[in-house]
Amino acid sequence: MMKKLVDRLLNDAVVINNSIVKVDHFINHQLDTKLIDEIGEAFSDEFPQTTKILTIESSGIAYGVSTALHLNYVPVVFARKEKSSIISDKVYHSEAFSFTKQKTSTITVSKDFLSKDDKVLIIDDFLATGSALKALVAICKQAGATVEGIGIVIEKSFLNARDLFKEEDFKILSLANITEIKNNTLTIKKDQ
Amino acid sequence: MMKKLVDRLLNDAVVINNSIVKVDHFINHQLDTKLIDEIGEAFSDEFPQTTKILTIESSGIAYGVSTALHLNYVPVVFARKEKSSIISDKVYHSEAFSFTKQKTSTITVSKDFLSKDDKVLIIDDFLATGSALKALVAICKQAGATVEGIGIVIEKSFLNARDLFKEEDFKILSLANITEIKNNTLTIKKDQ
Numbered sequence: 001m002m003k004k005l006v007d008r009l010l011n012d013a014v015v016i017n018n019s020i021v022k023v024d025h026f027i028n029h030q031l032d033t034k035l036i037d038e039i040g041e042a043f044s045d046e047f048p049q050t051t052k053i054l055t056i057e058s059s060g061i062a063y064g065v066s067t068a069l070h071l072n073y074v075p076v077v078f079a080r081k082e083k084s085s086i087i088s089d090k091v092y093h094s095e096a097f098s099f100t101k102q103k104t105s106t107i108t109v110s111k112d113f114l115s116k117d118d119k120v121l122i123i124d125d126f127l128a129t130g131s132a133l134k135a136l137v138a139i140c141k142q143a144g145a146t147v148e149g150i151g152i153v154i155e156k157s158f159l160n161a162r163d164l165f166k167e168e169d170f171k172i173l174s175l176a177n178i179t180e181i182k183n184n185t186l187t188i189k190k191d192q
Numbered sequence: 193m194m195k196k197l198v199d200r201l202l203n204d205a206v207v208i209n210n211s212i213v214k215v216d217h218f219i220n221h222q223l224d225t226k227l228i229d230e231i232g233e234a235f236s237d238e239f240p241q242t243t244k245i246l247t248i249e250s251s252g253i254a255y256g257v258s259t260a261l262h263l264n265y266v267p268v269v270f271a272r273k274e275k276s277s278i279i280s281d282k283v284y285h286s287e288a289f290s291f292t293k294q295k296t297s298t299i300t301v302s303k304d305f306l307s308k309d310d311k312v313l314i315i316d317d318f319l320a321t322g323s324a325l326k327a328l329v330a331i332c333k334q335a336g337a338t339v340e341g342i343g344i345v346i347e348k349s350f351l352n353a354r355d356l357f358k359e360e361d362f363k364i365l366s367l368a369n370i371t372e373i374k375n376n377t378l379t380i381k382k383d384q
Contacts, residue, residue: 030305031268033260058249058270062257068225069261076223078250083275113222 002042002175005035006188009154009176015184019128019156020100027153028059028125039175040066043123043151046173050074050121050148054114054136056107057081059125063153067123077113079136081105092142094135099128099159107135109143116144127152127174130161137165149173156181157189194234194367197227198380201346201368207376211320211348212292219345220251220317231367232258235315235343238365242266242313242340246306246332248299248324249273251317255345259315269305271328273297284334286327291320291351299327301335308336319344319366322353329357341365348373349381 014022026032044050044067053071055064056079064076082105087093091108098105114120122136133150140147147170155161155174158181162172180187206214218224232255236242242263247256248271256268274297279285283300290297306312314328325342332339339362347353347366350373354364372379 024302025304029269029272029302031257031260031270032265033257033268034265036257037261037265058253058272061250061253062268065223065225065228065254065257066261068223069229069258073224073226073229076225076254077221078223080221080250110216110221112217 001177001189001191002039004038005153005176006190008032008035009178009186009188013186015181015186018181019159021178021181021186023154031062033062036062036066037069039063039153040068041070042175043067043121043173044070046171047121047149047151049119052077052114052118052120052145053123054079054109054120054140055123056132056136060123063125063151064123067121067151071121075113077109079107079109079139082108092139094138094142096132096135097129098131107132107139109139111143114140114143114145118143118145119148120145121148121151123151125153127155127161127172129159130164133161134164137168151175154178193369193381193383194231196230197345197368198382200224200227201370201378201380205378207373207378210373211351213370213373213378215346223254228254228258229261231255231345232260233262234367235259235313235365236262238363239313239341239343241311244269244306244310244312244337245315246271246301246312246328247315248328252315255317255343256315259313259343263313267305269301271299271301271331274300284331286330286334288323288327289321290323299324299331301331303335306332306335306337310335310337311340312337313340313343315343317345319347319353319364321351322356325353326356329360343367346370
């Protein structure tokens with residue numbers, strides 16, 4: 001965990017309901033760029049073998065870039081969320097369901113930008129149901145790339161997304177782990 | 193202009209037609225993070241008075257963040273493109289037409305994140321018809337914020353977007369200015 005992030009969440013996150021917190025004043029609409037820089041540093045420390053970062057638009061991009069700046073400028077690829085189901089054969093693709101938005105998107109990455117030579121660090125701002133992460137992992141597998149690890153800013157572990165990946169041998173690092181949201185209050189795991 | 197970016201465009205950009213170039217291998221799908229860092233530094237040098245950066249999802253975010261890291265960690269706000277026309281009264285909003293995608297979106301920014309006290313540097317990856325930039329400027333005006341300047345990675349000046357802003361007193365800095373695309377070839381202005 002990252003103490004500064006955890007303290008910020010405990011002080012500033014707004015509970016919307018028992019599964020959703022609003023953090024758009026520092027994580028995903030207005031961005032606290034000092035915090036984002038430190039988050040990038042934390043991910044880079046944990047996964048130094050990374051040769052490419054994969055993230056997903058829009059909220060993952062800031063964290064992907066800040067991590068790359070601490071990893072000797074590895075390239076960042078951000079997956080796109082396509083509304084259309086017309087998918088060209090030039091992209092890797094997988095479906096993901098957004099719990100917050102209650103809709104399914106097709107996640108795509110150009111075949112030009114992922115290959116079997118890549119050691120990929122996947123980065124996202126939230127791990128909730130794990131649907132988007134599962135799509136990103138599937139895309140790495142389609143490319144034959146190695147998933148070096150997963151870096152998540154905020155995990156909602158009460159949704160048990162890690163169960164989807166228990167057969168995998170990569171490490172999932174989350175910097176803040178919300179174990180419960182109840183009565184307008186977050187519970188965050190103190191050590192991991 | 194930024195020589196490294198101009199050289200990269202002349203060497204690597206793929207001409208799609210007489211108004212569109214594809215740069216998704218280093219600018220807006222896979223990201224060259226060293227170049228992005230240097231672009232951020234160039235914008236920061238030009239607009240040191242900035243207190244907040246405003247950009248737009250998705251492709252602007254990387255450039256907004258890299259600029260903020262060179263401006264003593266000013267906050268970045270990224271505007272959202274909403275498909276829905278149902279807009280809450282909690283956001284500033286304006287319409288923009290995407291030439292590349294041939295569709296209109298409503299651009300929104302939460303009223304919590306822009307105010308009359310902000311000196312805003314607006315950043316985007318492309319200046320084409322100027323529709324998105326006009327929406328971002330309109331949102332700053334709604335908030336009463338001062339537009340400190342505009343930083344554009346790649347301008348297509350043959351589309352004359354600057355004409356939309358000739359009454360304004362802010363400076364528009366573009367790091368590469370494409371003056372013509374013809375017969376599969378870019379012409380880029382050598383000095384500005």
